Each structure stands twice: as structure tokens, then as C-alpha cells.
Amino acid sequence: MTEVIVGRPYANEDELCAASDAGTAMLDEAGFAEALAGHPQIGKPTSGSGGQWSRREQAGVGTADEELLTSLGQANAAYEERFGHLYLVYANGRSAAELLAICRSRLANDPATERRVALTDLAAINRLRLGKLLRSEG
Numbered sequence: 001m002t003e004v005i006v007g008r009p010y011a012n013e014d015e016l017c018a019a020s021d022a023g024t025a026m027l028d029e030a031g032f033a034e035a036l037a038g039h040p041q042i043g044k045p046t047s048g049s050g051g052q053w054s055r056r057e058q059a060g061v062g063t064a065d066e067e068l069l070t071s072l073g074q075a076n077a078a079y080e081e082r083f084g085h086l087y088l089v090y091a092n093g094r095s096a097a098e099l100l101a102i103c104r105s106r107l108a109n110d111p112a113t114e115r116r117v118a119l120t121d122l123a124a125i126n127r128l129r130l131g132k133l134l135r136s137e138g
Contacts, residue, residue: 004023017126021126032118033085036086036088039088040054042058042061042091043061043072043096043099072096075087075107076103085118088122088125090124090125
């Protein structure tokens with residue numbers, strides 16, 4: 001997303017987020033794969049890159065019972081098999097049951113539709129995180 005860097009400085013958060021959204025929408029397959037590589041599987045936030053944010057964003061999974069977590073893991077696997085990439089969803093404020101239902105519903109999408117949905121969620125995650133960065137620096 002070199003375009004976002006080249007477009008600096010931005011007058012405000014809205015301009016930065018608009019540039020981020022545009023850059024996200026233009027990701028090619030390699031860029032999309034690279035972006036997904038920075039996200040842990042839903043239900044398994046890690047301590048790696050972005051892990052602290054992912055743990056907070058996936059906090060609703062922390063109260064799920066073992067059966068629900070197993071179902072979420074199975075849905076993740078089915079999604080990855082169907083689409084060839086990680087199930088990415090805007091998880092902030094959502095429960096494990098909601099994330100499972102969303103995953104299952106998205107399994108019905110064709111690959112082109114699912115790519116658009118995943119990019120939309122990626123853009124939303126980027127906006128959330130950019131806002132956090134800006135507020136922590138200010």
C-alpha cells in the first residue's frame with residue numbers, strides 16, 4: 001500500500017482512512033496474502049505481530065466454551081479449504097457465536113464475492129487500528 005505512504009501527510013484521520021481503504025481495495029493477490037499473513041486465525045490470537053490488538057479485538061472468543069471453540073476451529077478449516085486463505089473478519093465487539101455464524105454464512109459465497117467481503121473487513125480492521133495508533137501518538 002505504497003499509495004498510503006506517498007499520500008502523506010494527511011490532514012486528518014478521515015483522509016488517512018480513506019487512503020487506507022482505497023489502498024486495501026486495490027490489493028492484488030500477493031498484497032492480499034501479505035495482509036492476511038499479519039492476522040491470526042479467529043479464535044487463536046497470538047503474541048506475534050498485531051497479537052495484542054488481535055487479542056483485544058477477539059475478546060468475545062475468550063468466554064466461549066470448548067464446544068464452541070471446536071466448532072469455530074472447524075469452520076476456520078472449512079473456510080481455508082474453500083477459499084485458500086485465512087478467514088478474516090472484523091471481530092471487534094463480536095462473540096464467538098457471532099464469528100462462527102458469520103464464517104458459516106460466508107462459506108456460501110463464491111470466491112470473488114468472498115474476496116470483496118474479506119477486503120471490506122480488512123479495511124475496517126485497518127481503520128480501527130489506524131485510529132488507535134493516532135490516538136496513542138497524540
